[in-house]
Amino acid sequence: MPMHAEEIETLLATAFPEGEIELVDLAGDNDHYSVTVTSEQFRGKSRVIQHKMVFNALNGAMDSTLHALQVKTVIPQGETNV
Amino acid sequence: MSDVIEQIKTDVTSNDVVLFMKGSKKIPQCGFSFVVASILERLEVEFLDRNVLADPELREQIKAFSDWPTIPQLYVKGEFIGGCDITREMYESGELAALLQEKGIKTAA
Numbered sequence: 001m002p003m004h005a006e007e008i009e010t011l012l013a014t015a016f017p018e019g020e021i022e023l024v025d026l027a028g029d030n031d032h033y034s035v036t037v038t039s040e041q042f043r044g045k046s047r048v049i050q051h052k053m054v055f056n057a058l059n060g061a062m063d064s065t066l067h068a069l070q071v072k073t074v075i076p077q078g079e080t081n082v
Numbered sequence: 083m084s085d086v087i088e089q090i091k092t093d094v095t096s097n098d099v100v101l102f103m104k105g106s107k108k109i110p111q112c113g114f115s116f117v118v119a120s121i122l123e124r125l126e127v128e129f130l131d132r133n134v135l136a137d138p139e140l141r142e143q144i145k146a147f148s149d150w151p152t153i154p155q156l157y158v159k160g161e162f163i164g165g166c167d168i169t170r171e172m173y174e175s176g177e178l179a180a181l182l183q184e185k186g187i188k189t190a191a
Contacts, residue, residue, distance in 0.1 A: 062151040
């Protein structure tokens, strides 16, 4: 069942207000998306936890509404000490 | 505790690598499952494949067991590693091969 891009972006922006969200509608059918979320909130957490944070932000849409959402989580690169 | 949950526990504890997937390793029936099965084949890792399409109860229970909403799901030595995106990322960065070696699981080096 399709879900509009704006709806996904709104949910993610609410959960990651300081983050960056990059959503791509892969097939142009509101049903296959790829999203990259960049957020400080991921720092120090395992990938599984990071992805769960994204799923939780979508209020269960992963279980039922969306057919496919590829998720990539990124921790912002701060200043390096190199 | 349902029999299905017991079977999941037995599968992930008595096999080094288990993939809960749509279809089988020989005939994957979903692109995401195909990707993970292909990665494991490429690493020449022996793994048990469990087809959730053949068992609706398994399909629901594995999501609850892992607290993860999608299929496929990869387990290594009883630990949930992730779904397609995480497995692919770890494969591409070399982390997956490193993890398998660290756990003493034979791979293609």
